[in-house]
Amino acid sequence: MRYELVKRSLKTLLLSAGALSFLATCLSTGTGAGGGQSTTTAYAMPGRQQRTDSDNQPAEQVFKNIKILKGVPASQIRGIMNFMNATLAVNCTYCHVQGEWEKDDKPTKEITRKMLRLVSDINRANYGGRSEVGCYTCHRSELRPAVIPSVSQVDPEKPAADRTAPMVITSVDQLFEKYLQAMGGRARLAQIRTRFAKGTMISSNRPPASIEIYGKTPNRFLVLNTFDASTLAREGFDGNVGWGGNAYVAHEIADQQLAKVKRDAEFFKAIRLRELYSKVTLAQNAVIDGREAYVVEAVALDGNRERLFFDAHTNLLVRIYVETETGLGRLPFQFDFQDYRDVDGVKEPFLVRLSFPDSVQVRRYTEIKHNIEIVDSKFALTEPGPRK
Numbered sequence: 001m002r003y004e005l006v007k008r009s010l011k012t013l014l015l016s017a018g019a020l021s022f023l024a025t026c027l028s029t030g031t032g033a034g035g036g037q038s039t040t041t042a043y044a045m046p047g048r049q050q051r052t053d054s055d056n057q058p059a060e061q062v063f064k065n066i067k068i069l070k071g072v073p074a075s076q077i078r079g080i081m082n083f084m085n086a087t088l089a090v091n092c093t094y095c096h097v098q099g100e101w102e103k104d105d106k107p108t109k110e111i112t113r114k115m116l117r118l119v120s121d122i123n124r125a126n127y128g129g130r131s132e133v134g135c136y137t138c139h140r141s142e143l144r145p146a147v148i149p150s151v152s153q154v155d156p157e158k159p160a161a162d163r164t165a166p167m168v169i170t171s172v173d174q175l176f177e178k179y180l181q182a183m184g185g186r187a188r189l190a191q192i193r194t195r196f197a198k199g200t201m202i203s204s205n206r207p208p209a210s211i212e213i214y215g216k217t218p219n220r221f222l223v224l225n226t227f228d229a230s231t232l233a234r235e236g237f238d239g240n241v242g243w244g245g246n247a248y249v250a251h252e253i254a255d256q257q258l259a260k261v262k263r264d265a266e267f268f269k270a271i272r273l274r275e276l277y278s279k280v281t282l283a284q285n286a287v288i289d290g291r292e293a294y295v296v297e298a299v300a301l302d303g304n305r306e307r308l309f310f311d312a313h314t315n316l317l318v319r320i321y322v323e324t325e326t327g328l329g330r331l332p333f334q335f336d337f338q339d340y341r342d343v344d345g346v347k348e349p350f351l352v353r354l355s356f357p358d359s360v361q362v363r364r365y366t367e368i369k370h371n372i373e374i375v376d377s378k379f380a381l382t383e384p385g386p387r388k
Contacts, residue, residue, distance in 0.1 A: 064102035068113050072327055075255050079326035084112075086331060086357030087135035088143055134329045141357055166313055169294050172280045175310060176273050182315040183270040184346040192268060192346060192370045193217050199350075199365035201225055206232070211363055220379040221265035236379050237265040243381040250381055259302045259324070270317075276301060283307070288318050288336075305330070316340055316347060332357065344370045 060066035062074035069077065085091065092101070095109040104110065115135070122133045138145035169175045180186060195215040202208050209227040214220075222236040231247040242258040245251060253261065269276065277298040286293050292312040300306055300322075309319035318337055323330040333356045337349035348368045354361040 065104065068116050069327070076327045078257070079255060079324070079331065080328055083326040083328045083331050084135055087139050087141060089141050089358055090143060131329050136329065169282065172282055172296055173274065175282070175294055175296065175315075178315040179273070179310055179317060180270045182347065183268075186271060188345045189268050189271050192344070194371055194374045195267070195368065196370075196372050196374070197348075197365045197368045199363060199367070201361060201363050203359060203361045205359045214374055214378060215265070215267055216374050216376070216379070217267045219262070219265045219267055220376065221261065222379050223264070235261060236381070237261045238376070238379040238381070239265075241381055252381060259300075259304065260322075262302075263300075263322075277306070285312070293318060314340070341368075343368050346370070 057074050058070060059072045059074045059077055060070045063077065069080065072080070081092075088094075092098075095106055095112055097103045097105050119134055123129055123131060127133070140146065169178070180189075183189060193216065195213075197211075197213045199211055200208060201211040207227050209225045209232050212224045212226075214222040218239065220237060220239050222234070224234050225232040233244070233246050234250075235244045235253075236242070242253045242261040243250060244253045244257065244261075266272070266276065274280070277300055279299040281297050283295040283297045286295050286309060288309055288311070293309040294312055296308040296310070298306045298308060303325065305323045307319075307321040308317060309321075310316065311318050316337070320335045321332065322334070323332045325331075333354065336353040336355070337351075338353070339351040340347045340349050342348075348365075350365045350368065352363045352365075354363070
């Protein structure tokens with residue numbers, strides 16, 4: 001009863017105030033949530049090229065006009081911004097003055113501070129300080145919380161999903177071995193030393209672009225997005241350093257963004273899948289695109305929670321769902337893998353869909369090649385060329 005009263009009070013205040021949004025300096029050079037931009041948008045402070053010790057300092061010592069997030073490490077601000085952006089489906093300028101982020105000219109910024117205090121008070125008074133109630137509790141990726149239930153979207157005329165599975169999977173190790181064989185087998189996969197893919201990228205929040213992805217063992221990775229002959233975004237991992245940038249800015253990255261780049265850099269996960277997680281358990285089967293799928297709940301080595309979905313007929317990986325921790329709660333994103341084709345005896349997905357709370361990105365590859373020559377220096381953090 002107390003929870004329902006608190007929740008109703010929170011919704012009333014949210015509706016009267018407008019919406020919860022950003023609290024501190026916005027770090028993105030583009031718009032939209034960083035969760036959705038981690039492979040397409042560079043994050044950088046003007047003139048900043050490398051990660052510094054300031055990332056571990058309190059936010060108020062690095063950014064101007066911090067009033068609520070005092071004591072929070074500066075490196076966590078990006079994740080908090082991403083979480084709130086995704087929660088309300090807004091961008092930096094909803095609360096901030098473009099280019100003068102520290103100013104308090106917009107009333108929505110002060111409303112944000114009030115909302116964060118309220119949410120903090122609710123969690124402290126009722127849940128021992130745990131983040132059980134947050135922005136998403138009411139907003140659900142909407143600027144104004146819904147107060148009327150939605151009508152059902154179930155279609156009784158739609159055919160039922162095929163829930164038949166060809167065999168019973170009794171352990172995670174058995175499933176991972178089936179996946180390894182479906183991908184081409186350990187011996188075949190071990191022969192692949194480099195990978196190059198190119199195609200097109202269509203996003204819900206940016207112009208269509210071409211995409212090139214380079215990979216090399218052990219765990220080197222580079223993605224280039226190009227629009228109108230200019231590098232829209234580039235992101236890489238040289239085996240030690242993760243970095244991001246565009247045609248004009250390049251910088252080292254950290255925290256959730258670095259963890260994601262490291263996941264992308266893992267070369268042929270099928271061989272080392274069991275080693276990438278500290279805990280894995282079989283969960284209840286799910287239906288993906290009308291087909292039965294085995295589900296593995298996992299905890300990655302970086303602490304992120306993941307769910308892996310394997311097609312019950314082909315044993316191929318069809319979805320990865322990831323939740324990353326931010327200062328306000330967990331921020332999800334999802335990879336869907338489709339259109340698997342044989343390339344040198346190895347299965348490769350030619351369609352990859354990346355879904356974030358605020359955006360969707362679809363990559364369609366027209367070409368995937370193995371074992372082409374790629375020099376190590378291609379993956380290193382380098383200064384961008386001059387503006388043309």
